[in-house]
Amino acid sequence: MPDNQELGSLVQAVLERQLFFIAGQGKSGTTWLELILDAHPEVCCHGEGHFADKLLPEIGEATHRYNAFLKTNNALFQEIRDYRGLSRDHVWHIGRTAMALLLAQQCEGVLLAAIGERTPANVANLQLLHQFFPEAKLIHITRDPRDVAVSMWFHGLRINPDKAKKEYVSPDKLALKLAGIWVQLLDATRQFAASCPEQYLEVKYESLQQDFAAALRPLLTALGVDASNGTIEKCRDQGSFKKLSGGRDQGDENRQSHFRKGVVGDWKNHLEPATVKRIDEIAGDRLAEQLSPTEE
Numbered sequence: 001m002p003d004n005q006e007l008g009s010l011v012q013a014v015l016e017r018q019l020f021f022i023a024g025q026g027k028s029g030t031t032w033l034e035l036i037l038d039a040h041p042e043v044c045c046h047g048e049g050h051f052a053d054k055l056l057p058e059i060g061e062a063t064h065r066y067n068a069f070l071k072t073n074n075a076l077f078q079e080i081r082d083y084r085g086l087s088r089d090h091v092w093h094i095g096r097t098a099m100a101l102l103l104a105q106q107c108e109g110v111l112l113a114a115i116g117e118r119t120p121a122n123v124a125n126l127q128l129l130h131q132f133f134p135e136a137k138l139i140h141i142t143r144d145p146r147d148v149a150v151s152m153w154f155h156g157l158r159i160n161p162d163k164a165k166k167e168y169v170s171p172d173k174l175a176l177k178l179a180g181i182w183v184q185l186l187d188a189t190r191q192f193a194a195s196c197p198e199q200y201l202e203v204k205y206e207s208l209q210q211d212f213a214a215a216l217r218p219l220l221t222a223l224g225v226d227a228s229n230g231t232i233e234k235c236r237d238q239g240s241f242k243k244l245s246g247g248r249d250q251g252d253e254n255r256q257s258h259f260r261k262g263v264v265g266d267w268k269n270h271l272e273p274a275t276v277k278r279i280d281e282i283a284g285d286r287l288a289e290q291l292s293p294t295e296e
Contacts, residue, residue: 007101014100018114018224020137021129022047023122025178025185027151028143029205031258032239034118036208036216039238042225046106047118051099052125056132059098063091096132114223123185126192130199137222138196140189143205144290145182146267146279149175153270154255172275175267179279186286206264206291212236 022037022045024030031047038045049055067085074082086094103115116139122129126138153171156164168174193200201222207215213232220227237243241250241262248254250262267276280287 010104011097011100013111014104014115015096017111018137019103019133019135020045020114020116020139020223021051021122021133022116022118022139022141023126023189024120024141025123025143025145025148025182026120027148027155028120029141029208030118030120032205032244033139033141033203033208034116035244036235036239037114037116037219037223039235040114040220040225040231041234042113043116043223044107044110044112044114045116045118048120049099049102049106049117050119050121051102051117052128053119053121055098055102056095056128059095060091063094092132099132113225123189126189126200130192130196134199136199137201138192138199139201139203139219141203141205142186142290144264144267144287145179145283146175146271146276147205147264148182149178150267150270151260152178154260155258158256158258158260171270172272175271175275176278176282179282183283183286204290207293209264210293 022030022033024033034045034047037043063086070083070085103117104111106117107115122138123140126140129136129138150171153164153168153174156168189200189202193202201219203215203219213229213236216232216235217227220232241259242248245252245254245257245259245262248259253261283290
């Protein structure tokens with residue numbers, strides 16, 4: 001077991017790297033982007049840590065309970081000086097240290113130039129992550145909400161069919177629900193981007209499919225790692241649908257695989273016209289922007 005000094009040095013070494021967090025609505029391609037970036041020789045990215053939605057709230061709750069106990073206990077001994085609890089700054093330091101140690105652990109002893117974590121729920125916690133790691137890059141991958149819904153429907157059927165049918169009901173009902181959430185998340189992340197333009201990065205799932213190099217290169221450049229054609233090609237190969245699916249071509253569907261089909265526009269095969277029309281009303285110009293071509 002490393003001693004405290006070694007752990008302290010490890011935390012400092014992690015904090016000196018370019019950290020990043022991948023975010024996105026579930027089934028938007030966060031796993032795919034993680035694998036693409038992890039294939040880069042200067043990048044380590046293994047998800048999903050659930051720092052913002054699980055770890056930090058637990059640390060906060062534990063601290064609150066501890067401080068409440070101290071307050072009660074101090075009241076029993078009024079003649080004795082109070083024992084002071086953990087402050088807000090202490091909690092920030094504990095959380096930051098815990099996350100740095102977890103990131104280091106995923107690197108398995110080799111701290112590369114850029115170290116990342118991928119949890120879809122990060123998309124609702126960009127500001128919180130930014131507070132703990134002001135220099136970290138926050139990468140939001142977006143995807144057509146209609147395809148998100150179809151992908152989530154089949155993912156649910158694969159993982160827990162009874163729960164999926166009860167909770168989602170049908171691909172159409174799920175799509176209508178997710179379209180509104182998609183708009184809300186997009187608006188919220190754009191607000192964050194306006195306040196932290198240097199830290200926020202956005203990439204479209206469709207752009208990665210249509211022009212991989214043009215979509216990936218800005219991310220690599222922002223992370224400060226090699227963005228040459230050769231390296232991008234390596235990331236493309238390692239993240240290809242054929243490799244990830246075990247040899248299937250894009251469009252060759254396997255509903256028992258996490259990598260089911262790997263295509264853009266599969267919603268056309270599963271959603272009713274009335275659903276598509278309503279989603280167009282909900283998403284409006286944002287949907288058109290999502291499907292616009294990548295620009296170099």
